[in-house]
Amino acid sequence: MVAPEARPKRGPKPALTLPAIAEAAIAVADAEGLAAVSMQRVAADLGYTKMSLYRYLPGKAELVALMLEQAIGAPPEPAPGGWRAGLEDWARRLLERYLVHPWAVEATVGKRPLGPYEMGWMEAALAHLRELPLTGAERLDTIAVLAGHGRMLAQQSAAMLGEREMTTAMAAVMRAHGDRFPHLPAAMADAGQGADQAFEYGLARILDGVEGLVSRR
Structure with a gap:
């Protein structure tokens, strides 16, 4: 029935x-x-x-x-392993949120209201830097550079312009104007066609810089 x-x-x-x-x-x-x-x-x-x-x-x-x-949700719990491991985890998790919602990159630009979750992410990153010999401005700038690096890569990913697409576009220009770019072909040939590594490379170099500054102090 x-x-x-x-x-x-x-x-x-x-x-x-x-x-x-x-x-x-x-x-x-x-x-x-x-x-x-x-x-x-x-x-x-x-x-x-x-x-x-x-x-x-x-x-x-x-x-x-x-x-x-x-x-973006609530900030992640602090990851174990020291300040560098903590910031690496923080930056990767933030990138994940931006990749899921690419429009969030645009939403973080300009004068706008701020919410407790967004400020909580800042607080979580500052917790990893609390024992380093850095000024308050240097700690905030470190966070800004890390977040900006993630936003840039997320924006590039959303535009479907990864390393391979960029390589193809650059190769077309070099074929037409090769004499103007004597150094690019060798660098691109050496780079190969591996997976996108820009985020991890940039993340490591940013933290290398912070580590170098800390060691000098």
Whole structure:
């Protein structure tokens, strides 16, 4: 015997929540990019009017901040193994979040609201640097350089321009203007066609620099 179809329940729509709003906005950004996100679009996807969202958020800047908080999530627990291992783990985990949500790179640029999760990531990185002979400015700059390195590689990955694609594009230019680039062919031939290593190479060199500075002090 086939059960009868359930009739739709009458009554008011369930109230919106900030996590639900963020989730809907993230779905739009993941599929179409951050530019596609608007208060009106998110409200429509949730089945509400644009004015309904303004009861929860003042505007798009706050919506994007909420999206970023939910996308990057809580900072990781400190990894064992010393300050360098801790920062390596921190940087790799941050890159993972950016690769899952490429629009988050754009969302971190410019004047904008900050949330506790984003600041928590800064706090987590500073915890690894707390015992090093660095000034407060140097510690913050170290974090900025590490985060910037990850954002740049995530942005490059999102644009589908990895090392292999870049090599192909550069080879085409060298074929047309080879006499202008005497050093590039040898460097590219020596680099080979291995997997992308730019992030790990840059991460190691940044931390080498910090380690060298610490050792000199």
